[in-house]
Amino acid sequence: MTKMAAVGAIAAITIAACGSDDDSSSQESDTTDAAESSDAPEPDTTDTTEAAADETDETDDTAVMDEDAMEEGEAVDLSGVCPETIVIQTDWFPEAEHGALYQMVGENPQIDSGKKVVSGPLVTHGGAETGVNIEIRTGGPAIGFEQVVTTMAGDPDITFGYVLTDEAIENYADNPTTAFVAPLEINPQIIMWDPETYPDVESIADLATADGGDGVTIRYFETGAYMRYLVNDGQVTEAQLDGSYDGSPQIFISEGGAIAQQGFASAEPYNYENVFEDWAKPVDFELIHDAGWQAYAAPLGVLDSKKEELTDCMAAFTPVVQMATVDYYADPDAANELIIEAVNAYDDFWVYDQGLADFSVQAQLDLGLAGNGPDDVVGNFDEERLTAFIEAAGPVYGVEGLTVDDLVTNEYIDSSIGF
Known part of the structure; x- marks a missing residue:
């Protein structure tokens, strides 16, 4: 990254990234040495997606994952149930x-610098092929x-996208969505302060x-x-608020x-x-999660208008995402190399850069931003937490009557996959 003299670029970086959790932008990148996470134990991944296979075993066009497939790195066939290319819309840069x-993303990925897209064969544990491709689209300024x-609703080519829980509530009336797997457990967004200036401050x-009682x-x-x-x-009080933040560190x-x-x-x-020198x-x-705003920050979701046609795909694809989450935090080097290259x-x-990527991985693990939920499963949604969040967020958006089932589903989660 650059130093303070060139911070105009970094200022723009965080407009979305650090701007707003419902602004579908995110500069989440962080903590120390990613290599440390390589000591994480290999999870038991037997019996993955049997539910998906059971649901579709009456035809030959099913996703096939036998009980040892993901553990051994064998091929997982998504071609019978998923689009030829699974297009995922993210909320920010890589x-x-x-x-x-x-x-x-498998070997020989393609990077389209004009469209800001990374694509390639979609692979699962051990680099095993799935028979389909993946396309990862940049969000934020790119959209x-x-x-x-909103982008998903306007582009039928998008299969799935990052749908923040609060964004799902905000858009429910016009474009209802269902999130089906959550690679991140906790939203990284924070309020920060200088500990030297405010040594007694421990919370928002x-x-x-x-500041002398003035806030x-x-x-x-x-x-x-x-x-x-x-x-x-x-x-916090209204008197404290200054909504002019633009991502730049200069004023702070x-x-x-x-x-x-x-x-x-x-x-x-x-x-x-x-x-920032x-x-x-x-x-x-x-x-802000610890302050009570407990939205899921980057779950994969589908427009409800497309849910029926993609149900079998989600059933087969969800365990692949869960396994990719575990694999990434165990050994993030190859994926981070692609992120930096893109x-x-x-x-x-x-x-x-590499320093920020390494920091981010370790911070996510240390702070529990990535990891299992209250059980031993990665990627699933805590219904009790979401019920409380809907109660907190409803008044903010003027939305009433929503339930957890309106916004998320755990039906495709493989409960054998976790950190």
């Missing part, structure tokens, strides 16, 4: 938080900062009474629905840490300590 997707749900709520100004991206929740919940740095600011746990702590020291933060080829304001 980054380590999207690692599970890039883990599924005009449009929400992924503490910022309301700091610390919090800069945030004005469309962030989580902030309305924090106000309604009494954790020029203020000498007198203000607080939003960001991502998987990026800002690294950048402020190691990249005019700051070059740690920041403290609290995840970012360099795109040659846009978004920049990404």
Whole structure:
């Protein structure tokens, strides 16, 4: 990345990435040494997707995964149930938080710098082929900062997309979606502050009474629905809010840490300590997840209008995504190499290097951003957590009557796959 003098590029980077959790953009990239995660044990992946096979075993056009297929790296046939190319719309540039997707790209990937697309054969555990291709599309500025749900609704070529839970609620009336697997367990978004300036602040709520009792100004991206929740919940006050955040670190740095600011746990702590030379020291933060806004940040979802035709595909593809998630965090090097290569080829304001990729992977593991849910399964949705989130988010969006079943499903999850 660049130093402070060239921060105009990085400023734009975080407009979406650190801008807003319902803005379908994300600069999640983070923590220390990815190589450390290679010590993670190999999960028991027997009996994967038998449910999918059972559901479709009356025809020859089924996804075939015998009980040892994924463990041994054998081929998994998705060609009978999935499109020839599974097109996935992401919410931002390539980054380590999207690692599970890039883990599924096989040998000799194609990088289209004009369209900002990475494509190639879709592979599963051990590089085994699936009979279909994968296309990963860049979000954020590449789609005009449009929400992924909106982009999906306007482009029939998109198979699945990153559908944040709060974005799903916001768009439910016009474009209902169902999320079916969640590679990330916890949203990386944070509010951060300078621990030297505010040594007694330990949480977002503490910022309301700091600075002599007047409260610390919090800069945030004005469309962030989580902030309305924090106000309604009494954790922050209207007087603290400054919605002018544009992703740039310059104001935070020029203020000498007198203000607080939003960001991502998987990026800002690294950048402020190691990249922004005019700051070059740690920041403290609290995840908005820990403050109560517990949306899933990057689950794969499908438009409900396409759910019936893609049901068999989701049943077969979901365990592949689960396995890719486990494999990526066990050994992220190859996928991160592709991520960095793609970012360099795109040659846009978004920049990404090995240090940030390594930091991101380790931070995601250390903070539980990636991992199993409350059980031993990766990728599934915690229904109790989502029920509470719907209750918290409903008033923010003026939506009533939604249930967990309206927004997500665990029906395709293979419960044998976990970290």
